[in-house]
Amino acid sequence: MKKNAKKIKLITEAGTSLANKTGPWRTHRPETDYEVCIGCSLCSKICPEGCIEMVSCPERGGKLKPATDYDYCKGCALCVRECPVKAIKMKKDY
Amino acid sequence: MKKQKQILEGSQAIALTVKNINPAVVSAYPITPQTHIVEDLAKIKADGEASYEYVRAESEFAAASIVLGASATGVRVYSATSSQGLLLMTEVLFNIAGMRLPVVMTCANRSVSAPINIWNDQSDVMSIRDAGWVQLFAANHQEAVDSHILAYKIAEKLKLPVMVNVDGFILTHSYEPVVIPEAALIKKYLSDYRPETGTYLDPEKPVTLGAFFTPEYYLETREALHNDLLKSLAIIKKEYRVWQKISGIKNGGRATIDNGLVEYYGPKKPATILIALGSVAGTILETIKNNQLAGKVGLLKIKVYRPFPSEEIIKIIGRVKNIAVIEKAISLGQAGPLYGDLKTALNANLSGRLNIKNYIVGLGGRDVTEKMLADIIKDVPRKNKIIKFRGKI
Numbered sequence: 302m303k304k305n306a307k308k309i310k311l312i313t314e315a316g317t318s319l320a321n322k323t324g325p326w327r328t329h330r331p332e333t334d335y336e337v338c339i340g341c342s343l344c345s346k347i348c349p350e351g352c353i354e355m356v357s358c359p360e361r362g363g364k365l366k367p368a369t370d371y372d373y374c375k376g377c378a379l380c381v382r383e384c385p386v387k388a389i390k391m392k393k394d395y
Numbered sequence: 396m397k398k399q400k401q402i403l404e405g406s407q408a409i410a411l412t413v414k415n416i417n418p419a420v421v422s423a424y425p426i427t428p429q430t431h432i433v434e435d436l437a438k439i440k441a442d443g444e445a446s447y448e449y450v451r452a453e454s455e456f457a458a459a460s461i462v463l464g465a466s467a468t469g470v471r472v473y474s475a476t477s478s479q480g481l482l483l484m485t486e487v488l489f490n491i492a493g494m495r496l497p498v499v500m501t502c503a504n505r506s507v508s509a510p511i512n513i514w515n516d517q518s519d520v521m522s523i524r525d526a527g528w529v530q531l532f533a534a535n536h537q538e539a540v541d542s543h544i545l546a547y548k549i550a551e552k553l554k555l556p557v558m559v560n561v562d563g564f565i566l567t568h569s570y571e572p573v574v575i576p577e578a579a580l581i582k583k584y585l586s587d588y589r590p591e592t593g594t595y596l597d598p599e600k601p602v603t604l605g606a607f608f609t610p611e612y613y614l615e616t617r618e619a620l621h622n623d624l625l626k627s628l629a630i631i632k633k634e635y636r637v638w639q640k641i642s643g644i645k646n647g648g649r650a651t652i653d654n655g656l657v658e659y660y661g662p663k664k665p666a667t668i669l670i671a672l673g674s675v676a677g678t679i680l681e682t683i684k685n686n687q688l689a690g691k692v693g694l695l696k697i698k699v700y701r702p703f704p705s706e707e708i709i710k711i712i713g714r715v716k717n718i719a720v721i722e723k724a725i726s727l728g729q730a731g732p733l734y735g736d737l738k739t740a741l742n743a744n745l746s747g748r749l750n751i752k753n754y755i756v757g758l759g760g761r762d763v764t765e766k767m768l769a770d771i772i773k774d775v776p777r778k779n780k781i782i783k784f785r786g787k788i
Contacts, residue, residue: 309608309615311495312594315601 327376329391337388340365344380398574405536405566408573410435412540414445415578419470422450422461428478428513430503430567455480459487466496469595471588478505481519492527494605497550505563515563516723521732529557530701532672536571538646548634562674584641613759618784624702656704661693667717670695705740743781753782
């Protein structure tokens with residue numbers, strides 16, 4: 302090994318996993334139709350990446366609706382499969 | 396030091412030594428193929444004679460994960476396993492090495508199934524020889540005891556995990572006179588483990604351990620681990636001598652070479668050399684003696700198997716005509732693992748006769764390009780290092 306070879310640190314700052322945005326791994330993105338969505342929060346509970354958060358929508362009288370974080374959503378489509386009212390559809394993302 | 400010899404079972408001798416080394420956490424799975432080592436450690440704890448946390452795990456995978464986690468918080472840890480148990484730990488063992496955690500574990504070497512068999516051989520450890528652990532092999536009870544003390548010294552000094560291999564049953568279940576160094580003496584050699592702040596999990600100073608590495612970085616981390624393992628040979632040698640001096644215990648009694656990495660027994664120019672790992676070395680010595688072959692036949696006992704002490708071995712076997720590698724393991728479809736390792740070491744020495752080089756490429760998703768391969772083709776005839784990591788950015 303060269304003496305000046307790049308020294309890579311194995312121990313890094315805490316919370317750096319957030320710096321690795323895994324969103325670009327996906328080819329299709331889930332999109333939720335809030336008109337159809339009943340706000341049951343099932344998608345948020347089953348998302349394997351934990352990147353669907355239920356947020357209050359002021360324009361819908363404060364009702365809870367799922368917000369997908371596309372920085373980390375890998376496009377697995379589990380939310381699409383589990384949605385009881387079929388409010389989520391996969392769209393091409395490339 | 397007062398050398399108080401006791402007649403102890405190998406497992407009990409190891410347990411008493413570990414107690415005196417004073418780890419903070421011991422975790423193990425207590426069913427076959429386990430040994431009395433962890434049973435004794437549990438009893439010592441239950442009797443109030445030790446302060447370590449004893450965590451009885453639900454599997455070997457869990458036991459290894461528990462010592463990984465405990466070690467990541469910056470404390471001294473211990474576990475022991477064997478055979479199928481070691482195989483179940485495999486994934487975690489690679490993680491422990493990759494995270495550079497100074498875990499020390501005993502492997503009571505036993506065969507693996509199928510067919511179901513838990514008697515002694517060294518198939519288990521050979522399946523994880525590439526995990527990045529330092530692998531020590533003990534040939535008798537005293538060596539097993541001293542190897543554990545040395546193991547913690549190396550592990551904590553170099554941030555490398557160390558496995559102490561002892562032949563199942565032959566050492567773990569047999570009785571021999573042995574000296575168990577007292578805690579105070581061990582402490583003289585092995586001071587309390589205090590890793591630097593910022594290198595372990597601490598809510599006051601949070602860090603990320605075992606993070607994700609993309610193809611741009613992975614290969615370099617593997618090369619660094621490989622190089623650190625090779626560099627540890629010199630430190631093992633040195634620390635072995637230091638412990639001998641402090642403890643006054645000498646293992647390789649009649650050996651003409653005894654440097655911590657290998658022991659050699661026999662004439663300067665033997666007609667035949669037998670090479671072995673572990674307890675069979677004792678049987679070989681008896682065979683040489685009982686057949687009046689001491690003038691012709693030598694024994695090379697390898698005590699450190701990973702990193703492989705190629706240089707020390709070549710110095711001894713380089714000019715010997717007949718070499719027998721006595722192994723209790725087989726890499727199915729090829730040869731005994733030690734045999735392969737020796738051929739690699741010998742090839743490095745016999746330059747010119749047959750030029751076989753080894754290029755490590757494409758680790759962790761690094762592209763293997765046509766240019767790299769063309770460079771390798773140009774590099775093959777050159778006289779330089781035998782093993783090279785290629786494709787570094």
